[in-house]
Amino acid sequence: MISSHARRSLATLLLAGSLILTACGTVDKDPVSAETATAATVTSIDAQRISLPAAGKPTAVFFFSVGCGECVGGVRSLGQAAAAAEEAGIDAQFLAVDMDPREPTETIQRFMEYVDAVHVPAAIDEGAALSQRFGVAALSTLIIVDSDGQVTFRATDPDADTIVSALHKAGA
Numbered sequence: 001m002i003s004s005h006a007r008r009s010l011a012t013l014l015l016a017g018s019l020i021l022t023a024c025g026t027v028d029k030d031p032v033s034a035e036t037a038t039a040a041t042v043t044s045i046d047a048q049r050i051s052l053p054a055a056g057k058p059t060a061v062f063f064f065s066v067g068c069g070e071c072v073g074g075v076r077s078l079g080q081a082a083a084a085a086e087e088a089g090i091d092a093q094f095l096a097v098d099m100d101p102r103e104p105t106e107t108i109q110r111f112m113e114y115v116d117a118v119h120v121p122a123a124i125d126e127g128a129a130l131s132q133r134f135g136v137a138a139l140s141t142l143i144i145v146d147s148d149g150q151v152t153f154r155a156t157d158p159d160a161d162t163i164v165s166a167l168h169k170a171g172a
Contacts, residue, residue: 053147
């Protein structure tokens, strides 16, 4: 016979186990595929409307913050990749996304000038909409979103050649 204390302990253990399994069921969902049916549109700091996914072309999206020292190289690489893609006639879109909504537009513009990436549109991730949509939790993350809205590449601080190569693989 099982004592009443052992039964309560077993019941508690089973209840905790079922709660853990229930919680795990929601964690397994892929935030990217769940959100790819509709396009997200952001407005850059210079008032450009940018849709993700872009019609018929992939997009390189780099998540940064002006206060992030490691992000300097990543945004610079994004700018170099955008220039290389334009020179080579590669049909792709580029976007730098500031994850800190408190950073002023003027500060972001000066940062983009400093890293020689003024030709890349920059947007502020208001309400963390893009970072949540594409499952980005860390600064210095680059993702490539194909024309169907699927993330086909993810890396931290890739160089320009890697970005261009990933865009080719995504259909550019």
